[in-house]
Amino acid sequence: HALAVSRDARDTQRRRQIGLLRAVGASSGQVQRKFVAEALLLGVIGSLLGLALGVGLAALGSTFTKSIGFGIGLPWLDLAVAFIIGVVVTLLAAIVPILRTTQVSPLEALRPVLSADRQKKASIVRLVICLILAGIGVAMLVASQTLSHDSWPIAWALGAIFFLTIAILLGAPLYIPGLLRLSGKIIGPSGPTARLAAMNSARNPGRA
Numbered sequence: 001h002a003l004a005v006s007r008d009a010r011d012t013q014r015r016r017q018i019g020l021l022r023a024v025g026a027s028s029g030q031v032q033r034k035f036v037a038e039a040l041l042l043g044v045i046g047s048l049l050g051l052a053l054g055v056g057l058a059a060l061g062s063t064f065t066k067s068i069g070f071g072i073g074l075p076w077l078d079l080a081v082a083f084i085i086g087v088v089v090t091l092l093a094a095i096v097p098i099l100r101t102t103q104v105s106p107l108e109a110l111r112p113v114l115s116a117d118r119q120k121k122a123s124i125v126r127l128v129i130c131l132i133l134a135g136i137g138v139a140m141l142v143a144s145q146t147l148s149h150d151s152w153p154i155a156w157a158l159g160a161i162f163f164l165t166i167a168i169l170l171g172a173p174l175y176i177p178g179l180l181r182l183s184g185k186i187i188g189p190s191g192p193t194a195r196l197a198a199m200n201s202a203r204n205p206g207r208a
Contacts, residue, residue, distance in 0.1 A: 035098045036091070043090030047083045054082075123174060130171035137163030177202045 021031050137160045144156035184198025
């Protein structure tokens with residue numbers, strides 16, 4: 001419950017910060033550059049921590065299997081690629097919220113959530129995109145099972161996994177609220193704190 005309240009307060013504070021920056025004369029480009037820089041820093045720090053954690057887990061696993069005596073190889077090229085992917089994914093994940101928030105008026109940015117019309121429009125666009133990605137994924141999955149072995153079935157299968165995974169993740173705000181409400185009904189009898197936490201989590205599908 002405390003974490004949910006903290007996230008809600010942080011999101012509201014960020015939107016108000018954007019509204020105030022816009023109100024005092026900051027352009028959308030200036031605000032966008034500020035948040036892109038934050039996302040870049042977050043991606044760099046997160047990727048470095050992820051690599052460090054991966055190396056640590058590899059050392060722990062090698063110690064457990066008694067293969068640590070052979071040493072731990074660090075494929076620097078692969079690690080560099082993983083680092084770049086982590087940074088790029090963080091930036092891509094931040095682009096849509098940044099553009100969506102900084103393109104609204106200062107007064108609208110001061111609101112804690114989007115209007116009902118904007119939420120409905122965003123949901124329709126999200127649904128169409130998810131259906132297209134899922135359709136591509138299913139088509140590639142069928143191709144991986146029907147094409148000859150000379151047609152790289154593994155590549156088709158990996159492509160299917162990629163598109164289906166993106167569709168599921170991108171469509172999360174469409175079905176997560178229902179799952180949260182269902183979980184709220186399940187844990188609701190345990191007390192008012194659980195009910196309040198469930199309602200707060202379901203209030204902002206994008207954040208959840």
